[in-house]
Amino acid sequence: MVTSAGSRPESRSTRVRHAIYTAVGELVGEGAEKISFPVIAERAGVNPTTLYRRWEDVGSLLEEVSVAALTRDGDEPPDTGSIEGDLAQWAGAIAHDISRPARTRYLRAMVAARTEALIECPVNERRRGQAEVMLARARGRGEATPTVAQVLDHVVAPLYYRTVFGLGIADDQPQRLVRDVLAMAGEVQP
Amino acid sequence: MVTSAGSRPESRSTRVRHAIYTAVGELVGEGAEKISFPVIAERAGVNPTTLYRRWEDVGSLLEEVSVAALTRDGDEPPDTGSIEGDLAQWAGAIAHDISRPARTRYLRAMVAARTEALIECPVNERRRGQAEVMLARARGRGEATPTVAQVLDHVVAPLYYRTVFGLGIADDQPQRLVRDVLAMAGEVQP
DNA sequence: TGGCTTGCGCAAACTTCTTTGCTTTATGGT
DNA sequence: ACCATAAAGCAAAGAAGTTTGCGCAAGCCA
Numbered sequence: 001m002v003t004s005a006g007s008r009p010e011s012r013s014t015r016v017r018h019a020i021y022t023a024v025g026e027l028v029g030e031g032a033e034k035i036s037f038p039v040i041a042e043r044a045g046v047n048p049t050t051l052y053r054r055w056e057d058v059g060s061l062l063e064e065v066s067v068a069a070l071t072r073d074g075d076e077p078p079d080t081g082s083i084e085g086d087l088a089q090w091a092g093a094i095a096h097d098i099s100r101p102a103r104t105r106y107l108r109a110m111v112a113a114r115t116e117a118l119i120e121c122p123v124n125e126r127r128r129g130q131a132e133v134m135l136a137r138a139r140g141r142g143e144a145t146p147t148v149a150q151v152l153d154h155v156v157a158p159l160y161y162r163t164v165f166g167l168g169i170a171d172d173q174p175q176r177l178v179r180d181v182l183a184m185a186g187e188v189q190p
Numbered sequence: 191m192v193t194s195a196g197s198r199p200e201s202r203s204t205r206v207r208h209a210i211y212t213a214v215g216e217l218v219g220e221g222a223e224k225i226s227f228p229v230i231a232e233r234a235g236v237n238p239t240t241l242y243r244r245w246e247d248v249g250s251l252l253e254e255v256s257v258a259a260l261t262r263d264g265d266e267p268p269d270t271g272s273i274e275g276d277l278a279q280w281a282g283a284i285a286h287d288i289s290r291p292a293r294t295r296y297l298r299a300m301v302a303a304r305t306e307a308l309i310e311c312p313v314n315e316r317r318r319g320q321a322e323v324m325l326a327r328a329r330g331r332g333e334a335t336p337t338v339a340q341v342l343d344h345v346v347a348p349l350y351y352r353t354v355f356g357l358g359i360a361d362d363q364p365q366r367l368v369r370d371v372l373a374m375a376g377e378v379q380p
Numbered sequence: 381t382g383g384c385t386t387g388c389g390c391a392a393a394c395t396t397c398t399t400t401g402c403t404t405t406a407t408g409g410t
Numbered sequence: 411a412c413c414a415t416a417a418a419g420c421a422a423a424g425a426a427g428t429t430t431g432c433g434c435a436a437g438c439c440a
Contacts, residue, residue: 012436013387038427047389054387054426061353112302121355149238150370153348161347164354166304180340184373203417237419242398244417349388356403 019044020051024065028109059113064105067122077130083138083145084182086099090134091155091174094127098163107164118124127156146185154181209234210241214255218299219292220325225252242253247301257312266322273328274334274372280324281345281364284317289352297354317346342369 010018023044027035035058041048055061078089097103110123132150138145144153155177162169200208213234217225225248231238240252245251268279287293300313321341328335338346352359 016388034426036427048428049389049390049430108301108304111298111354114298114354116238121357123359124355149366153367154344154370157351158343158346160355161351164304165314165350166303167314176339177343180344180374184370201408201417206418224396238398239400239420240418342387 011083015042016050018048019046021065021068027068028062028065028105031105033102038077049185051136054152059109062106062109063113066110070122070126072168077134079134079137080180082141083143084178086134086138087151087155087178087181088175090130091178093158094156095169095174098160099169104163109132111164124156126154128152131156144185146181148186154184206236206240209236210251211255211258214251215259218252218255218295221295222292239283246287249299252296253300253303256300259296260266260312260316267324269324269327273324274368275330275361276324276328276367277345277368277371278299279343280320281349281368284346285349285359285364288350294353297350301354314342314346318342321346334375336371340371344374 020040023040024035025041027043032039037051037055037058038048040058040061041051051061055064075093078086078093080086080089098107107123128148130150133146135148135151155174158177159168159169159174162173210230213230215223217230217233222229227241227245227248228238230248231241232249241251245254251366264284268276270276270285286352288297297313304326318338321338323333326337345364348367349364351357352363
C-alpha cells in the first residue's frame, strides 16, 4: 500500500527485515545485556514468531546484521600521496571505528557467533580490498611496499586483537604499527 | 569424609568447584551449543542453585574457567639458542594450541564474555611474560631483538586474530610472522 | 480483476531458565 | 565431641524463551 509513497517499492518482507535490522542495531548499540528474539521483536514491532522462523538463532541474526552494516559504508581508503601517510590515516580510522563501544560489541558478537567452519570473514575481506588499493597505488609511484598479507597481519590484526580482547588501543599505536610494517618493506626514509 | 583418603584435604566447596570447572571444560570441549547453568550443573552433578548463587552469569564462569586453565599449564618458552629459533618454535606452539577446536571455542567464549571495561587480559599477560623471557635471553647473547610490544603485536596478535575470526592459520604463517618481526629489530642474517 | 503463493500475526501449549525460602550437610573452632 | 557457621541441596513458583497450528493479508502473475 505504500509502494509509491516513499522512494522505492518495498515489499513487506523487506520492511520487516529492515525494522529487525534497525532494532538489532539499536540494542547492540545500547549495550543491551539480554538480546533475545522476543526482545528484538518487541523493539522492531514485529512478532517473535517471524524471527524464530527466519533465523536459526540470535547469533546468526547478529552476524547477518553486522555484515550488512559493514558492507553498506563504502569508505574509500585514504590517498595522501605516500604509502606511509595512507596507512597511518587508514589505521587511525580503523582504530577509531572499532573502539566505539557499539562497534566493539558488534565485533565480539560476530566472534561469538562463529562456528567450527573456516569462513570468509567479511571484516577481513573488506580490509584486504582497501589495503590492495593503497598498495597498488604506492607501487605505481615506485615506493617499496609490504605485501597485503603483511598489512593485514601487522596492522589490521593487532588493532582488532587488542579491541576484541579488551586491551584498548593507545593513541600512537596505529602509527607504530605502520612504521613497523614499513620496516619490513625496505628501509624507512629518515 | 574423604579428607585423608586422597592426597590433600579438599573442602566441599573445592570439590564442587572442581566438578563445575571440569563440567564446563567438557561441555566447551564438546562444542555444546547450549551452555547454561542447569546444563553445567547436571553434568557436574551439583544443584543449579549453587551456580546461580556463586556466579553472576554463564559468561563469568566461562571466563573464570578459561583463566584457570590458562594459568595452570606452566609451559616455559623454548630455548633454542637463537631468538629466531625461540620465536619460531614458540609461535608454532601457540598456533597449534589455539587451533584446536576446544581451545578456539574457549577463546571465543572469553571474547564474548568481555564487557565494557578494559581488563588485564590473562591470555595477553601470559604471552607477554613468555616473550620477555625469550627477549631477555637474546639480549644477553647480544642479539638484536624486537621489543616485547612488537612481538605481541606482530606475532601473537595475528595468530589470535586469525583464529577467533575463523580465518585459519597456514602452516608457514608462524615462521613468516617471526621473520617479519625480526626484520624490525635490525637486519636478518642471510 | 481475481486467484495463488508467500510470509506474517496471533494465540496457546510447552520447555527451559531463574529466583526464593527453607532444610540439610559438611567444615572449622573450642 | 559439640556447637556455630558457611555452603549446598531441595522444591516450588514465576518468568522467559521456544514451538506449533491456523488464519489472514500483502504482493505477484495471468
